[in-house]
Amino acid sequence: MPSTIVHLAFSGLLASALLGFAFDKRALAIVLAVTAFPDLDAFVALYTTVGHRAALHNVWIPLVYTALLWGDLNLRDRSFVRERFGAWGIRVIWVSAVCYVFSALALDIVNGVLNPLWPIHDQFYHIDGKLELSDQRGIVQTFIETGGDDGGSSIPAPESIGSSEEVDLSTGVNPDPSGTEEDPERLFPVFRAGWELMLFVVGTGVTAARFALDREAPK
Numbered sequence: 624m625p626s627t628i629v630h631l632a633f634s635g636l637l638a639s640a641l642l643g644f645a646f647d648k649r650a651l652a653i654v655l656a657v658t659a660f661p662d663l664d665a666f667v668a669l670y671t672t673v674g675h676r677a678a679l680h681n682v683w684i685p686l687v688y689t690a691l692l693w694g695d696l697n698l699r700d701r702s703f704v705r706e707r708f709g710a711w712g713i714r715v716i717w718v719s720a721v722c723y724v725f726s727a728l729a730l731d732i733v734n735g736v737l738n739p740l741w742p743i744h745d746q747f748y749h750i751d752g753k754l755e756l757s758d759q760r761g762i763v764q765t766f767i768e769t770g771g772d773d774g775g776s777s778i779p780a781p782e783s784i785g786s787s788e789e790v791d792l793s794t795g796v797n798p799d800p801s802g803t804e805e806d807p808e809r810l811f812p813v814f815r816a817g818w819e820l821m822l823f824v825v826g827t828g829v830t831a832a833r834f835a836l837d838r839e840a841p842k
Contacts, residue, residue: 624812626815627659629822629823630659630730631659632823632824632827632830633822633826634722636826636829638654643714645711646833646837650714653715657727658719661728662679662727663679669797673742673745674787674792675797676731677747680728680739681740681742682724682739682740684723688716689720704716747785747790750782
């Protein structure tokens with residue numbers, strides 16, 4: 624699974640594209656803090672079986688996050704966010720929610736495992752597939768199953784890995800969640816694949832370039 628700095632680089636890339644007029648150091652810091660927040664559940668795993676990739680890596684947190692913003696903007700006579708932070712605050716909040724879902728959660732479920740519906744449904748999942756063009760077989764893909772008994776198509780469920788009681792995720796904070804090793808090695812991943820290094824370089828470079836371009840823009 625990607626390290627926290629890879630998640631942060633991806634969020635920097637998304638923030639550079641989506642924040643628009645709201646892009647500044649404070650907005651970027653908020654987006655990056657929201658992105659890093661889910662990885663704090665690695666410390667939760669020190670005290671309970673429900674920890675990393677579950678306690679804070681679930682869809683309910685960003686759903687509640689965006690629901691509160693929607694309710695504040697549409698159901699209240701006077702919006703707290705709009706009055707206190709204006710359009711800047713609204714943009715930062717929804718971009719943070721986007722980064723929570725696509726940078727913090729989606730990167731993990733396609734490159735590792737995630738417990739996205741905990742605590743309502745305790746099950747880790749992994750999503751994988753391919754799409755290819757073949758000169759002999761035409762379009763070859765495994766994301767959507769076709770040719771079933773009824774001749775229709777269906778989107779397969781993500782691969783089920785196991786519950787929080789069955790899946791042990793080793794981290795630098797908790798290298799031996801099963802407690803079976805005498806002297807486990809603590810590994811804090813930085814880059815474990817070429818694409819992670821590339822995403823870090825591109826995301827960091829684009830974010831830095833956005834700051835430089837904003838400084839050069841005519842006032």
